[in-house]
Amino acid sequence: MSITPASQLVIPKLKKYTMDTLLSRGVRLDGRRLDEIRRVEVKPGYISRAEGSALVRLGSTMVLAGVKTDIVAPFPDTPNEGVLVVHAEFVPLASPGFEPGPPDENAIELARVIDRSLREIHAVALDKLVLEAGRHVWRLFVDIYVLNHDGNLYDASMLAAMAALLTTRLPAAVKEGDAYRVDRSVAERLLPVNHSVVTVTLAKLSNKLILDPTYEEEEIADMRLVVAVSDDGRIAGMQKTGMGYLSLEEVSQALNLALTHSSLYFNAIREQVMPYREKLEKSLGQEARAEEEPGSSSAVASKTV
Amino acid sequence: MTKGDKPRLITWEVKDGERIAVRHDGRLPDQLRPIRMEVGVLANADGSALVEYGDTRVIAAVYGPREAIPRHIALPDRAVLRCRYHMAPFSTEERKSPAPTRREVELSKVIREALEAVVITELFPRTTIDVYMEVLQSDGGTRTAAITAASLALADAGIAMRDLVAGVAVGKVDGVVVLDIDELEDNYAEADMPIAIAPSLKRIVLLQLNGVLTREEVDKALRLAWKGVEEIYRLQKQALRSKYIVYEAGPGGGAGR
Numbered sequence: 001m002s003i004t005p006a007s008q009l010v011i012p013k014l015k016k017y018t019m020d021t022l023l024s025r026g027v028r029l030d031g032r033r034l035d036e037i038r039r040v041e042v043k044p045g046y047i048s049r050a051e052g053s054a055l056v057r058l059g060s061t062m063v064l065a066g067v068k069t070d071i072v073a074p075f076p077d078t079p080n081e082g083v084l085v086v087h088a089e090f091v092p093l094a095s096p097g098f099e100p101g102p103p104d105e106n107a108i109e110l111a112r113v114i115d116r117s118l119r120e121i122h123a124v125a126l127d128k129l130v131l132e133a134g135r136h137v138w139r140l141f142v143d144i145y146v147l148n149h150d151g152n153l154y155d156a157s158m159l160a161a162m163a164a165l166l167t168t169r170l171p172a173a174v175k176e177g178d179a180y181r182v183d184r185s186v187a188e189r190l191l192p193v194n195h196s197v198v199t200v201t202l203a204k205l206s207n208k209l210i211l212d213p214t215y216e217e218e219e220i221a222d223m224r225l226v227v228a229v230s231d232d233g234r235i236a237g238m239q240k241t242g243m244g245y246l247s248l249e250e251v252s253q254a255l256n257l258a259l260t261h262s263s264l265y266f267n268a269i270r271e272q273v274m275p276y277r278e279k280l281e282k283s284l285g286q287e288a289r290a291e292e293e294p295g296s297s298s299a300v301a302s303k304t305v
Numbered sequence: 306m307t308k309g310d311k312p313r314l315i316t317w318e319v320k321d322g323e324r325i326a327v328r329h330d331g332r333l334p335d336q337l338r339p340i341r342m343e344v345g346v347l348a349n350a351d352g353s354a355l356v357e358y359g360d361t362r363v364i365a366a367v368y369g370p371r372e373a374i375p376r377h378i379a380l381p382d383r384a385v386l387r388c389r390y391h392m393a394p395f396s397t398e399e400r401k402s403p404a405p406t407r408r409e410v411e412l413s414k415v416i417r418e419a420l421e422a423v424v425i426t427e428l429f430p431r432t433t434i435d436v437y438m439e440v441l442q443s444d445g446g447t448r449t450a451a452i453t454a455a456s457l458a459l460a461d462a463g464i465a466m467r468d469l470v471a472g473v474a475v476g477k478v479d480g481v482v483v484l485d486i487d488e489l490e491d492n493y494a495e496a497d498m499p500i501a502i503a504p505s506l507k508r509i510v511l512l513q514l515n516g517v518l519t520r521e522e523v524d525k526a527l528r529l530a531w532k533g534v535e536e537i538y539r540l541q542k543q544a545l546r547s548k549y550i551v552y553e554a555g556p557g558g559g560a561g562r
Contacts, residue, residue: 105413225512241418
C-alpha cells in the first residue's frame with residue numbers, strides 16, 4: 001500500500017521564497033541556470049570483483065552500479081533471450097531519510113523505470129546471451145547502490161547502470177555434463193550492447209521546469225518527469241513521479257529539453273566510459289586472438305552522440 | 306505463449322479510396338472498447354465503483370476520511386492518502402500470487418500520486434482516506450481502469466475533489482498509434498503509454514511510457530489519449546448521476562433532482 005509520505009526535509013519559508021524569486025529570474029540557489037546539469041563524473045571499473053561497474057557523481061549525488069552474472073534457465077516465454085534483472089538499494093548511509101530494510105516504493109519505482117528504459121529498446125543484446133536455447137542463458141544482475149542522495153537519483157543511476165553494462169566482461173561458461181559453470185578467472189567477451197540510453201529528469205518548481213534537481217529542489221518540487229532518451233534520439237520511456245501534474249504544453253517542453261540535454265550525458269559516456277571499454281576490448285583481444293567477434297564497441301561508440 | 310508467434314494485430318482495409326487500419330478486435334485506432342461503469346456497488350464502503358474497459362474489470366472502494374491508524378502516519382495539515390492497486394489471483398491467464406509484486410507496489414504509488422493532484426486533502430487534516438482497487442479480470446489497461454474507478458469511488462464517498470480523473474492507455478501496435486490497448490496488443494506492442502488526466506482542469510496526473518516512440522509519436526499518442534479521456538469522463542459523470550436519479554423530473558416537477 002502506498003501512503004502519502006511525511007516530508008523528510010523542512011525548508012524554511014524564507015528559503016523557499018528565495019528559491020522562487022531566483023527561479024523567476026532564471027537562476028537557482030546554487031547559481032545554475034534552469035537547464036544546467038551539475039558536473040558529471042563517471043568512473044568505470046570501480047569494483048574489480050564485479051563483471052562490470054561504474055561510480056557516478058552528479059554534483060554531490062553518488063551512485064554505484066555493479067553487474068554480476070550467472071547462468072540460469074530462461075523464462076518460458078523468452079527461450080532465446082538472456083535475463084536482465086535491475087535492482088536498486090537506497091542504502092541508509094546515503095541520506096538521513098533512508099532506513100535499513102527491503103527496498104521501499106521509491107527504490108522499486110526507480111529500479112523498474114531503469115529496467116524498462118533498458119529493456120524496451122533492447123539496450124543489451126539479450127539474444128546474444130544464449131548458451132543453449134530454452135535451457136541455459138546468461139542472467140545479468142544490475143544492482144544500483146545509492147551512496148549519497150543529493151537529488152536526481154534517476155539520471156545518476158541510469159548513467160551508472162549504462163556505464164557498468166558498457167564495461168561488463170562476460171566470464172567463460174564451462175560446460176560440465178548437462179550444466180554450465182561460470183569461470184570468472186577468464187573474461188571471455190564484452191557484453192554485447194545495442195544502444196546507449198540515458199534519462200533526463202525534469203522537476204516542476206513554481207511552474208518552471210528545471211533540469212538535474214538537487215535534493216532540496218526535489219523536496220519543494222510539484223513533480224518530476226523522467227524521460228529516457230536513446231542514442232538514436234528516440235524516447236525510450238517516461239515516468240511522472242510525485243504528486244503534482246503537468247499540462248500538455250509542459251510535457252512538450254519537457255520532451256524538447258530532454259532530447260536536447262541528453263547529449264550531456266551521452267558526452268559523459270563517450271568521454272569517460274568508451275575509452276575504458278576500448279581498453280577492455282583490447283586486453284581481451286590479447287588474451288584470445290583466435291576468437292574474433294567484429295568490434296561491437298566501435299559500433300556503439302559511433303552511435304553515441 | 307512465446308513471443309515468437311506474433312499474431313497480426315493490424316489489417317489494412319480500403320474504404321472509400323482511403324486506407325484504414327483495423328485492429329484485431331475490429332476496432333479503429335481511435336476507438337475505445339465498450340466501457341461500463343457503475344457507482345455504489347459495495348454496501349460497506351463509503352464509496353465504490355465498478356469499471357469495465359472491454360474484458361478488463363476493476364472494482365474500487367474508498368473508506369474515509371477516517372481516523373488515522375497507526376496514529377503516527379497522520380499529518381497535521383492534510384489527510385493522508387493510502388492506495389492499494391492489487392490483482393486478484395484469478396484475474397490473469399496464469400495464476401498471480403496474491404502477495405504484492407514490485408509492479409503492484411509501483412502502480413499503487415503512481416496511482417496515489419495521480420489522485421493526490423485532485424483530492425482536496427487539506428479539508429480533512431489528521432485523517433486517512435483509503436482507496437482500494439482490485440483488478441478482478443485483466444485484459445490490458447488495468448491501471449488506467451483502476452484510476453478511473455478510484456476517482457469515481459472517491460466522488461461516490463463524497464470526498465471533495467478538484468476534478469475527476471479518467472485514465473486510458475495508448476500504444477503503438479504494428480507501427481500504428483492506437484487508443485485503449487488490450488492485453489494481446491500490449492503483449493506485442495512497440496509501446497504502451499498509460500495516461501490519466503483531470504479533464505476539466507486539463508492536467509496530466511499520471512504519465513508513463515513503456516516502450517519506444519519518436520517525439521512525433523508521443524505527441525500523437527497524447528492527442529489520442531486526450532480524446533479517449535474526454536469520452537471516459539463523460540461516462541463517469543453519467544455513472545455518478547445515474548445513481549441518484551430515480552426518475553427524470555418532467556416539466557414543472559422537480560422531485561427527481
